[in-house]
Amino acid sequence: MAKSNQNSEFIDIKGLLSTYAKKWHWFLISVIICGLAAVLFIKISKPKYEVHANVLISQEEGKGMSSFGGLGDIFGSSGYVEDEIFVINSHSVLRDVARDLGTYRTHIVKTGILSKVFKYKKFPVEVYPAPGIVDTLLTTVSFAADVRADGIADITVKAAGKKIAEFEEQKLPATLKTKYGSFVVDRTKDYPAGEDVNTTIYVTGYDVAAENLATEVKSSIASKKSNVIALSIISTDEKYGRDILNAIIAQYNDRGIAEKNRQNEKTAAFIDQRLALISDSLNASEADIQIYKQSQGIVDVSSETSYNMGLKSSAERALISAQTENEIIRITRDFLRDPEKAYDLIPTGSEISGVGSSIGTYNQLIMRRISLLTNAKANNVALKSLTEQIDAMRASINTSLDRAYQNSLIGVRDLQIQYNKAQGHLGNVPTQERAFLNLKRQQEVKQQLYLFLLQRREETAMLLANSVPKGQIIDNAYTLSEPVGMGKKMILAIAILLGLCFPPVILYLKKLMRNKFETRAEVEALTEIPVLGEMCTDHGGTQLVVSSHDTSSTSELFRLIRSNLQFMLSAADDKVILMTSTSSGEGKSFISINLAASLALQNKRVLLIGMDIRNPQLAKYLTLTPHTGVTQYLANPSIAIDDLIIREPLMPNLDIITAGPIPPNPGELLTGDAVDRLFVELRKRYDYIIVDTAPVGMVSDTFNLARISDATIYVCRANYTTLRDIQFINSIYNEKRLRKMSLVVNGTAAHKGYGYGYGSDKKHKKHNLWQRITRR
Template sequence: IDVGLQTKSNIGKQEAADRAVVNLETRYQIMNMVKDFVRNPANKNQMIPFDADSTSASASIKAYNELVAERIKLGSSAKDNNQALQALDTQIAAMHNNVVSGVENAMRAMRIQINQVNQMSANAGSAMSAIPTEEREARALYRQQGIQNTLYTFLLQKREENALVLAATTPKGKIVDHAYAQSHPIKPKPMMVLFLALVMGLLLPLLLLSVKKLLTTKFSTQDELAEIIQAPVIGEICHNRHKSQLVVKPGKTSSIVELFRLVRNNLQFLLTNDGDKVLLVTSSVSGEGKSFVSANLAASFALLDKKVALVGMDIRSPRLAEMLELQSLPGVTAYLAKPGMNLSDIVQSSAEVSGLDVFVAGAVPPNPSELLLSSRVNDFIDQLRAHYDMIVIDSAPIAMVSDTFSLAKFSDAVLFVTRANYTKRNLMNYLNTVMSRGQLKNVSVVVNDTNPNVSTGYGYGYGEE
């Protein structure tokens, strides 16, 4: 037996076994790193920078890396709640399990191969026992060096490959400088905010009130009316909650009755001269309650044991007969048109208020303006003055017709009726103009239909009946 040839043969076998062990150990270490990388939660949604070098595991890793690369590219422009991104996360999670399973199977197969090759190396080593100790130790060192060099070279190669893949999916934007904060906020400035709040708190209510005043075309209380009218406001009449239009009756003490009494008392201060007994009641437009105020004011004077005449001179739109449930014919128009008629032919006494006589307007004439300018009007007023202590004339609205101006010369005082939340402010300017021209004299104003809950109505000690 040639010992040299046998030694050379054993050395060749052991070197082949060593190379096989180095290759298998390298692959096994790579597989182990793949497993550790995949199982690490910090590497979620990151590409695996190793190749399993196994048909099944390599295919799983390649598919996994493709999904992760697609997610990185989509994630640079989409939010976490994007449906496509969520679908990719589901696929990556499923592929993650496949990678772990494939790597573990490959590692078990490699461990079997390593054991087999180690057995072959051990057999060759037994035959090499005669080789000097120093040579065996040197061969062991060369063997370990080969394993480490191969592993290092492989890792460098995979790092370059992974860098190329990541470069293809690098987002266009990048952080140039991280944000930083100061110790105190730049804005808002507390003092400036407090100053603006104070200014807004003072100016905004004034602005709103000014705008509201400019946009409001009507008034609601006598105080608001007093600001725009040049005549004295002698009272207000609250909203009538009674079914009857004649609310002033003997024994009645409701709030609205007391308000009429208050207006009556104020009117007596205007009728101070001897013989002052004719009160002309008018308004700006229809619907302000002129006839309602006339009737109840006349009834209030009658409660003073005076003989009072309520005269309907609004001959274009008469309301007294209907309101007081009296006969509409004959009336004042018949008296003025027929010289042979007397007061007794047209007078009607009130059944509810003693001392109150009513002269309704009668039929609407075809020539109301001419009729009121006739001499019969003078005779009619003179007879009323001779027979009655107080005469209340319900005339037409001044902003619609001129009839009231024809009767103004017979009156001792004029009561102008307005209505809360109904009469427009610009009509009060018209009344101011009329008074400045002297067309109406000794004018006073009353506000009708006010809200008793917000007005300064007279109601202390009196309940609604």
């Protein structure tokens, strides 16, 4: 079936164009309909505008992974901005925007038969839900109101597309009680005076409104390495789009400022607590000095000891500094080890050598975690990742503090040794003075800690007083000059293109759905069996259409089939041609009669014999009187063959043998020896023997006669023979159950001047344009 596959892959462009040309009115109507639909769409649709806003996200020094040097390059710098995009798109932010701008209510006003307009601010009718309804409402409730000029309205309430209540002749303002609660419907100051209004108001909950906003608002990083977030929204109302974006940015900044203030307030409270403790300790040290001086009678350092004291002053300063740092390390380490402050800011430690930068980074991560915690759930992936990063960094800082603390102790011990050596040189200095200096040194350490905490408290107070938004507005919401989407010309062009595409698609689908072939080309694409020719349905119901002087297209087609048949019958003894089909009604007998007549016109001795003994139709078609037939001969071979033959007066060279009466045992008669003896004799008398046999799709008689045949003409009919029948014919051909099979395609569409200008068709007349359209 290689040839069939190749044919099926071949696309007959000329044939397609011819088919489309015949259906030109389909294309015209389709283009007109699509064009009108496009014009209607342009008329009722409203232009959509794209609104943009750009925000620069401030990232403080040491924020995120940048403080870890090379790790920032590994993990990228956009992680922090992506977290902020999550915050901007968070449900809580959008919920507050929906609440503040009232977008949980949508107003649609009908302005024409098919025209509806979205109203954002100036709407004629409003619905006021009872307090608390919008907080918990999880569906959309619509109020379709037909309001008359006198303030009387008919209102239909639907939820999830289903009608739940209907209120007629309601005087506005009207309170409507539904299963979701009470709603008040009233006219607004923007209601057009003296006019009727048809409007629909959709009311939903804050949560659903936030979800709707999440689908409308798009946010992304402006470029790969930037800290700019680009926001956009598309809406038919420019003001609606601008208000939404500006409100989102305002909500984001307000939340950021509130979060910073909350953290700074916690830090200030902690510093105040520590100041109170250090202040008490400092007062106690100063009291100890006072008591010691009073008990020892010390007023001032003797001038004699000033020189010796200068020798040890440098060691003393170093020791004080080391002890101060050691105390800071201890306080910081104790703070980190307190489980209740595991995720609090570290107020001290930035002065510790080798650990200060890590503590700054740790504080930034804590602030980032607190910010995410307010907007994300506990199982949020970003929150979990950040918590793990904080825990790892806390462990690292603890390790560094332990190491720093040990190093500090060693340094203090070394400095103490140096100081003791210097103190030894003061042999003449009273013991009281050495004790006084120890007390004084402890007082100075606590004083420095006290001053340090005072400084941090002032810094925190300044942060509270000067809270800066995280999002610096680069561009407030602005509208692009041109509407988005397709323009009018593009819509019309697409409509015309669709109008041109619909007819071929319909024709193709129609072709897919039919189960019968229409043209000879389709048959040739479905089979390898040679096609002798085709026959158009243009013979006006007459069975014998071939005559000696007839030049009609039908006669010419039979002459073409005759020529092809004679070429196929190459051997001199090839005389017997079986005529068959798959089922009755495909024109087998008609082809048999006229092919026999066409052969007889060549002065050949031709016999047309009816062997369809189960359903004989030959005598009926030729209006022959009852005569001795084949079945009678097969049942009684003593009958002379000449008694079977009927001479056709209009065709001198054509003889006819009819089937005769229907026998009770047709199968046995056709398989008997009488058939072979009959055709041996007939071969001697005639040049061609056309055998009209039974359809092979119904009985096996034709297969029984294949032994006496030289060739087989299989008739199939357009718009009658099914594609399954073609498969059946192919199986017969491939199994070689019939000899020298060929096809004749019957019932194809007639064409004016059929063929290459040969033949004439008197039935074709000129028709006006309307007649040609309706005939198609």
